Amino acid sequence: MTDCRGAAALLRGWDDILVLCHASPDGDTLGSACALVRGLRALGKRAWFICGDEIDGKYAHLTAGQPPFGWEPAHIISVDVAATDLLGPLEKEYGEKIELAIDHHSGHRPFARESWVEEDAAANCELIYLLLEEMGVKPDKVMADCLYTGLTTDTGCFRYPSVSPRTHRIAAELLELGAEGARINLEMFESKSKAQLEAERLVMESISFSCGGKCAMVQVPRSIYQRTGVRDSELEGVASLPRQVKGVLLGVILKEKEGGKVKASIRSNPPANAREIGESFGGGGHPGAAGCTLSGITLEQAAEKLEAACRAQLVKLGLL
Ligand SMILES: [Mn+2]
Structure with a gap:
């Protein structure tokens, strides 16, 4: 088990980092991965994220591009993944190679070499926000949108009992950083075919x-x-x-x-x-x-x- 500081220390020493999302991706796993990848790039690192399943169009803003052909990751981490089988199609290739898992599920079944699990976090994106802060990365507008999307989707628009004062404080910070809360909530909760x-x-x-x-x-x-x-x-x-x-x-x-x-x-x-x-x-x-x-x-x-x-x-x- 590690913590925010430990996770930040690991990431500071790494480059060529691949971030894995869980299958049937939601706003939290995608928002976490996208914000983290962009944050690592802001530190001058090469980083990409992938997901085993197709990504729904409503999450199109949570993107950081596809890893270039031939790129080989040196370190692999997972975000919002409670157990390896939840990696879906990615499990076979990466299930046993994950060096750091960042998660907030109370039923987390450890699979990575190091795990940072905070059950009290309403969304994994809360942890990524703290991690970026610890690494000295100030989220830009896109990262703020990513993290806000994760917070709001995992909390049913800030309605679940898991929502803490910290959740709202982070959301407020993200709005200060330019996150488009109203637009994101409209798209996530008030729009259907x-x-x-x-x-x-x-x-x-x-x-x-x-x-x-x-x-x-x-x-x-x-x-x-x-x-x-x-x-x-x-x-x-x-x-x-x-x-x-x-x-x-x-x-x-x-x-x-x-x-x-x-x-x-x-x-x-x-x-x-x-x-x-x-x-x-x-x-x-x-x-x-x-x-x-x-x-x-x-x-x-x-x-x-x-x-x-x-x-x-x-x-x-x-x-x-
Ligand atoms: Mn989550």
Whole structure:
């Protein structure tokens, strides 16, 4: 385990640095990687970041170009990656070569030679902000936009319990540095395609309640993508919909994937704990938001299993 100072000391001594994002990239992993790469370049270093999956168009501003052909990294680090399998297609090549992991997931499963994990950080971008400060890099406008994007997307626009005074202080600093908060929030939270709206309507039609209204579940069959033309990344927001219903402590969204797999996203309101349920199926996450993937299973079977796990937790908490 290392800390901000330790991570900064390592990076100061390195050059030719490759930064890895997690698969199904979100604003936090991309914002972290992009701001860090640009910060390292400001120190005169060669640095690039890559991601194993396609990057959604709404994150197009989180870019630092593609590594040039033939460039070989000397050091590899990961940002916002809780476990090597979350690297997705990058795991095979890089999974065992990571020298520094910077992360904020409470279920972080150590895989790097050195890890800097702060569970209290609302977003990994909080840590990158502190790291740049420690390295003496003043974020420019693009870096500020990157970091602000990570902060706001990982906190549902600064609404989650993980948000601390520090989160707001850093966000304020980023606004001072030129981050376009209003534009970023509009793009991240208030803008959707017609296909997305139609898909959300279909998803909401599938909502079912159990455990006396304390558990709500929606299902996303694969057919929805052909039917509406929605992209998978556009359906991220539906994960929070079941939990918005008054009285719901556990909200579950089940997405049917290729090859008999079902991806479950779990959202909870205290005292329910999403991470415990995710972990019971081999996944992980945060207390309020977690996920897991079930294999060799239909949507209906996955729904039964998740409902049973939710019920068991509510019974354990004395709420049923
Ligand atoms: Mn994150």
